[in-house]
Amino acid sequence: MSQSSRKKLLLMGRSGSGKSSMRLIIFSNYSAFDTRRLGATIDVEHSHLRFLGNMTLNLWDCGGQDVFMDNYFTSQKDHIFKMVQVLIHVFDVESKSINKDIDIFVKALTNLQQFSLDAKIFVLLHKMDLVQIDKRAELFHIMMDRLQKISNPYQFKLVGFPTSIWDESLYKAWSLIVCSLIPNMNLFNSSLLKLNKILDADEIILFEKTTFLVISSTALIQHQMQLQASESTPGLPDALDPKRFEKISNIIKTYKQSTSKLRANFLNLVIRGSNGLQFYIDVLTDNLFIMIVLKSHDDDSKFVNTHEDLVILDNIKAARKWFEKIENTK
Amino acid sequence: MEQKVESDTNATILLMGLRRGGKSSICKVVFHNMQPLDTLYLESTLKPTSEQFLSLIDLSVMELPGQLNYFEPTYDSERLFSSVGALVYVIDSQDEYLNALTNLSMIIEYAYKVNPQIHIEVLIHKIDGLSEDYRMDAQRDIMQRTGDELLDLGLEGVQVSFYLTSIFDHSIYEAFSRIVQKLITELPSLENMLDNLVAHSSIDKVFLFDVNSKIYVATDSSPVDIQTYEVCAEFIDITIDLDDLYLESENKNNGNAQPTNRNEIRSVSHLSNGSVLYLKQMIRGLALVALIRNDEENSSAKDSNMDELLTVIDYNVGCFKKSLMKMWESAKFKTAVNTANGNGSA
Numbered sequence: 001m002s003q004s005s006r007k008k009l010l011l012m013g014r015s016g017s018g019k020s021s022m023r024l025i026i027f028s029n030y031s032a033f034d035t036r037r038l039g040a041t042i043d044v045e046h047s048h049l050r051f052l053g054n055m056t057l058n059l060w061d062c063g064g065q066d067v068f069m070d071n072y073f074t075s076q077k078d079h080i081f082k083m084v085q086v087l088i089h090v091f092d093v094e095s096k097s098i099n100k101d102i103d104i105f106v107k108a109l110t111n112l113q114q115f116s117l118d119a120k121i122f123v124l125l126h127k128m129d130l131v132q133i134d135k136r137a138e139l140f141h142i143m144m145d146r147l148q149k150i151s152n153p154y155q156f157k158l159v160g161f162p163t164s165i166w167d168e169s170l171y172k173a174w175s176l177i178v179c180s181l182i183p184n185m186n187l188f189n190s191s192l193l194k195l196n197k198i199l200d201a202d203e204i205i206l207f208e209k210t211t212f213l214v215i216s217s218t219a220l221i222q223h224q225m226q227l228q229a230s231e232s233t234p235g236l237p238d239a240l241d242p243k244r245f246e247k248i249s250n251i252i253k254t255y256k257q258s259t260s261k262l263r264a265n266f267l268n269l270v271i272r273g274s275n276g277l278q279f280y281i282d283v284l285t286d287n288l289f290i291m292i293v294l295k296s297h298d299d300d301s302k303f304v305n306t307h308e309d310l311v312i313l314d315n316i317k318a319a320r321k322w323f324e325k326i327e328n329t330k
Numbered sequence: 331m332e333q334k335v336e337s338d339t340n341a342t343i344l345l346m347g348l349r350r351g352g353k354s355s356i357c358k359v360v361f362h363n364m365q366p367l368d369t370l371y372l373e374s375t376l377k378p379t380s381e382q383f384l385s386l387i388d389l390s391v392m393e394l395p396g397q398l399n400y401f402e403p404t405y406d407s408e409r410l411f412s413s414v415g416a417l418v419y420v421i422d423s424q425d426e427y428l429n430a431l432t433n434l435s436m437i438i439e440y441a442y443k444v445n446p447q448i449h450i451e452v453l454i455h456k457i458d459g460l461s462e463d464y465r466m467d468a469q470r471d472i473m474q475r476t477g478d479e480l481l482d483l484g485l486e487g488v489q490v491s492f493y494l495t496s497i498f499d500h501s502i503y504e505a506f507s508r509i510v511q512k513l514i515t516e517l518p519s520l521e522n523m524l525d526n527l528v529a530h531s532s533i534d535k536v537f538l539f540d541v542n543s544k545i546y547v548a549t550d551s552s553p554v555d556i557q558t559y560e561v562c563a564e565f566i567d568i569t570i571d572l573d574d575l576y577l578e579s580e581n582k583n584n585g586n587a588q589p590t591n592r593n594e595i596r597s598v599s600h601l602s603n604g605s606v607l608y609l610k611q612m613i614r615g616l617a618l619v620a621l622i623r624n625d626e627e628n629s630s631a632k633d634s635n636m637d638e639l640l641t642v643i644d645y646n647v648g649c650f651k652k653s654l655m656k657m658w659e660s661a662k663f664k665t666a667v668n669t670a671n672g673n674g675s676a
Binding site: 202244247248251252254255258259261262263264265266267268269270271272273274275276277279293309310 | 602607
């Protein structure tokens with residue numbers, strides 16, 4: 001039981017590709033600016049992160065200098081590559097020696113095939129901010145094609161993301177990586193839809209509490225269902241910013257840092273927006289935050305009093321019980 | 331042209347200083363929300379630039395490049411100095427500043443002669459590069475030398491204010507807030523109103539912010555804690571950013587939506603230490619941000635108490651907004667009269 005909820009994540013890549021930076025930004029509330037002072041990681045840095053209550057992420061941040069790398073693939077290989085659920089391989093897009101990067105990637109794949117065959121593999125093409133905007137998509141496709149061809153003989157299916165610590169792409173990649181590890185995603189999704197039916201909200205988003213990674217949202221679920229129903233309609237039909245989830249993660253994290261100056265965490269945030277929208281961000285369970293976006297339907301919304309806010313917050317409290325149940329059924 | 335200068339006489343800020351002192355960077359960071367690191371790539375400013383900002387008062391910031399010689403006969407410095415409310419002189423604290431000080435006292439001498447009402451503000455800039463104890467030394471040294479120079483020139487009664495600033499933290503906003511506040515004639519009554527609000531709503535600290543620049547136009551009379559200021563300023567950003575994310579679809583439908591028929595933004599956030607951050611949009615790009623402390627021991631009593639308190643605060647802030655509107659109406663009327671008078675005399 002406890003065995004299954006422990007997930008081993010390997011974070012690999014050449015020295016200086018940005019592994020520790022992204023780990024600290026996502027899991028330790030660093031700002032992108034803070035990572036400038038980081039030195040090289042020596043050997044493997046283990047971090048144990050509780051995620052969604054009873055899931056523990058064992059993140060192995062493997063220092064990327066050649067000395068350590070050689071060790072990983074020789075003397076330590078059964079230690080490192082055993083029971084791996086996820087390999088996250090980071091490539092520096094500005095790297096001068098791509099062949100060497102790929103060489104290491106191949107070695108990692110060989111070992112994974114030997115020790116943990118069913119590992120999921122994610123490739124992050126990192127430091128994308130250094131590439132010109134119009135060339136990013138092209139570069140990403142070329143690299144991913146090449147890497148997929150390399151890994152075909154090993155029967156691994158790669159999932160790739162272009163990332164950068166300077167925008168929200170890093171959150172998107174990590175949200176999807178972590179979501180792939182949650183066993184009862186379907187339960188979360190169905191309860192979220194039920195809640196949405198009751199509240200009649202424009203949008204509901206679930207966030208993990210410490211990392212503020214997106215776990216689920218009504219828009220994403222509806223999008224998935226549409227894809228299943230008819231594969232001919234790609235792309236979200238709504239006019240909202242498709243990157244908004246990651247942007248929200250970013251904004252809320254900034255807010256958390258900001259309130260820490262008052263030596264406090266924030267419990268909830270209620271905003272009455274400029275065009276009749278209401279935002280509610282509140283604690284859902286010990287591990288989740290919920291964000292609800294509501295459109296007020298009556299015209300004289302100027303006189304919405306605080307009681308309506310309280311109703312919504314009470315609804316969230318009522319939903320708390322259900323989501324706690326889901327978290328605990330593993 | 332003539333009447334324009336006349337009408338916003340008091341609200342012009344003149345930004346001066348030697349070249350590479352950081353004047354353009356200050357402008358960009360404070361008024362254009364540029365990231366401090368991006369200012370590295372700014373070109374040297376070649377000719378005087380002037381920008382207008384609509385806030386509670388119509389503020390215009392004029393930047394003079396450092397290499398310009400103001401005392402050339404062709405340059406109309408007399409009209410320039412007579413029309414500004416504040417002279418902000420930027421000194422690069424990481425550089426040799428003796429030249430700057432001589433330049434400064436020359437400018438002060440001239441400006442004071444032309445316009446004795448002028449506020450003289452000195453920014454000891456780029457202090458992020460100095461160590462903590464050296465900062466105070468630099469400030470003391472600069473104040474001492476400026477005082478001596480002015481004494482030599484026979485200018486004893488001139489009030490000069492000094493600020494330690496850096497664009498990499500909030501000190502530059504703090505300094506500009508103080509500078510702008512001196513130019514607002516309604517400031518005493520504004521502060522009085524805010525004090526009233528604080529007294530009747532158990533608010534800990536309240537700021538009236540200019541949303542764009544994060545300068546505070548007024549605050550209540552309790553001392554400003556820089557940390558509270560930072561949190562409040564960042565709270566504006568967070569509220570606006572979240573609101574903007576869901577605004578885009580609306581904008582696409584009706585190209586330029588009138589800001590007037592939008593609802594006022596209101597945002598409330600409870601913190602784990604019992605405090606509440608409160609934001610409400612005011613008129614003319616201003617927002618009121620308050621930090622409300624609640625020291626009730628019992629947590630359930632705390633909650634219900636806070637809900638009641640928030641209703642009271644909502645009402646009080648509504649009243650404040652109404653009086654702010656009235657005040658602005660009469661202020662507008664006053665400037666209109668002034669302009670008319672100006673026209674008459676010309």
